[in-house]
Amino acid sequence: MFGIDIRQKAWSAGLIVLFFVAWELFCLMTGMSDLVLPRPSQVFLTLYQRFPVLWPHIVQTLATTMFGFVLGVALGVALGAIIGVSKTAYDTCYPLLIGFSSIPKVAVVPIFVLWFGSGTVPAVLTALSICFFPIVVNIATGLATTEPELEDVLKALGASKLDILWNVGLPRTMPFFFASLKVAISYAFVGAVLSETVASNRGIGNVMMTASSNFNVPLVFAGLFVLAGLGVALYVVFSLIEGRVTGWATRKNDVIAT
């Protein structure tokens, strides 16, 4: 079990290294101009040299993402709990929710800018609006799948709706919830960067916009690398939390039946 795990990780790391080496070799052999596709070594060098300048932007992007994400989670959990518990609320709200979720969020950014000016607020709102939907759906699904028999057992004991929600419904939702968090944090990130690209003077999205208009292509790619790194880091953080909180849902693989 342990050996396989290590070997799997080695393969993954190897693939990433191979990707960059192939990229580097491709650029060197074709003599590609760094205005089109800079070599990874150039990108990493730029990243290292410009890091003090990039840092405040990284903090800005991370802050707007997290802020939008937290608000999105709060809203998503509340809404998901309501439509998950009540069938009527579910049927009533669902069409409207689908309508909202199918709007491309790029189209919403100009409206937010119109209302709140450019900068942090539209970025937070875009992150929020893009990340809350998967949470609503997953919370609602988790709550709706409570076994009716168990509900009967508890109701016969005189349990209130709140008792059942607290002891059975919410814990059962946790795997769905954390799965949706992993998706939502990536979405929030996309939303924040998107909004920064369109209307902001701070953040990684803005750095990339400015760099590309100055034809500083290595810096554009450096921004891209930063985004990828942050995205992976956030994903990993939520995977770790998920593993700790909802290990019961995935542990069925190593059964010790007697």
Added chain:
Amino acid sequence: MRMQPNAQFDGQPVPEGAAATAIELSEASVTFGRGDRAVPALSKTTLKIADGEFVALVGPSGCGKSTILRLVSGLVQPTSGVVIVGGREVAARAMRVGMAFQNPTMLPWMTIERNIMLPLKIVEPFRSSFRKLRKTEFRDKANALLEQVGLKGFGSRYPWQLSGGMLQRANLCRALIHEPRMLLLDEPFGALDQFTREELWAILQNLWMMHKPTVLLVTHDLREAGFLASRICVMSARPGRILDDSRVEFARPRTVAMTFEPEFVALNQKLRTFIEDARSAAEQGTG
């Protein structure tokens, strides 16, 4: 809670010596839905069960056996008639009842002992002291029950580490942990293989002899009914009503070997005839 004696009721056999009535249905009927789509599930049923009795409900499928359980537990209100449980008319809030279904529904994120303690988290007087006693008195209580069903030492396991038969034993423990005066079982052993089922009959018989709750058992298995029950009620096809009500006098503790003796087989045959008649009557009625 003690049961109020209720002697003026007549109709069903009352065991000698036991006067207190645990469950009383008089002319209770249940209809699901309204208007054109109304489905009668139970037609005017009168049934009286004494405190500490073990009653089995048998009958063709869909005949309203489970509806009676749901009536008694307060999950369903009678459309007409009266249901009295423990001396009170069943209102929205039910009395102390333990329930178990075919599906053990153990919560996968809790250990077996925590699962079993779940009713204590909900029912008074345990509820208010749950935080204080869950690691001491209540856990000992759960483990004592586990020992009685032969699951000693399994309290700290998770549900996915147990077999179906073990989970069903844990399910019985969960139904009994809050010391209910009444145990409602809806085909609890339906999903188990024959050997495991027979093993669990003996366990359930033991639990009943030890704790003496009033038991209402819904089952398809006539041998199961004969082995466990002190009284068997046969129900007709939907909308159900009680066709036959007979006492089972075999001495306890009963054994599996006993279920092959002529007397037991004769009882089985008699019940089978009732159910077959009910089924063919229903077919003629609808066809």
